Amino acid sequence: MAALIEPPLIQTERLTLHFGGLKAVDGVDFTLRPGEIHGLIGPNGAGKTTFVSLLSGRRMAQSGTIRLAGEDITRLPAHQRVRKGIAYTFQITSIFPRLTVFDNVALAVQLQGARDLTTRTRTALARVGLQGLEEQEAQTLSYGHQRLLELAMGLALNPRLLILDEPTQGLAASEIEGFKDLVRGLIPDTTVLLIEHNMEVVMDLATRITVLTFGRVLATGTPAEVRANPAVQEAYLGA
Incomplete structure (x- = not known):
């Protein structure tokens, strides 16, 4: 009996979003195992953030499809995608500065409709090393700790897919x-984009990398394959 083949976690086909004459995402075929x-890389303006905004439902595609584990989610709003296991942390820290550290994470759990609020909140904070800071106002944290708090907000959702947008900035x-x-410790329970x-x-973290330029996929492969790709070297990495 043939073994069952697990479908991709995310698969896009001809995914497209244009802003007037700007082809932000232009017929992208993409597979996430x-x-x-x-890793998703490319020069500024390549369409990376727009692409993941389409995956998370913060923007809607003009055409093409998005499938999550085989299910078509192309037209689902963002909050329904969160409940299906897609969490997106932003390029710019998006915490609630006047709420406590605990309440920031608890709010994320509440928005998902989960019941075990306290346990999930404390577990997420412990995973990112913020245990003991639960009662501090988020705005009093260092910038690095604020980025970790945002990550905890995503982890508290127990996501199948965690999208990290410039997390080390x-x-x-x-x-x-x-x-x-x-x-690294999130794998294999959580898939990371x-x-x-x-x-x-x-190059240190990714098992595969996709390179975008002008809203299109230039290359996909292992870090070594991407480094060696002449088109990538010319367009982005530098020969």
Whole structure:
């Protein structure tokens, strides 16, 4: 008897969103395998953030399809995609500055409709190393800790897919090393899609990388394959 083949966690076909004459996402075919860390790179304006906004439901595609584990979610609103297991942390920290650390994470859990609020909140904070800071106002945290708080808000949703948009921006070198260890520890329970300009972080973490340019896929492969790709070298990495 043939073994069952697990469908991709995310698969897009001809995914498209244009803003007037700007082809932000232009017919993108993309596959994300369950349990991988997948890097998404490209120059500024390549369409990376728009693409993941389409995956998360924060923007709606003009054409094309998005499937989550085989289910068509192309027209589902963002809150329904959250309940199906897609969590998206932003390029710019999106915490609630006047709420406590605990309440920031608890609010994310409530929005998902989960019941075990206290346990999930404390577990998420412990995973990112913020235990003991629950009663502090979020605005009093260092920038690095604020980024970790945002990550805890995503982890509290127990996501199948965690989208990280420039998560190391503004972090010190020591904080980046801790972040990489944290992301590695999420696998295989959580699949990670990582948008990141720090190429050392991407090459160190990702099992596969997709390169976008002008809203289109230029290349997909292992870090070694992407580094060796002449088109990628010319367009982005530098020969």
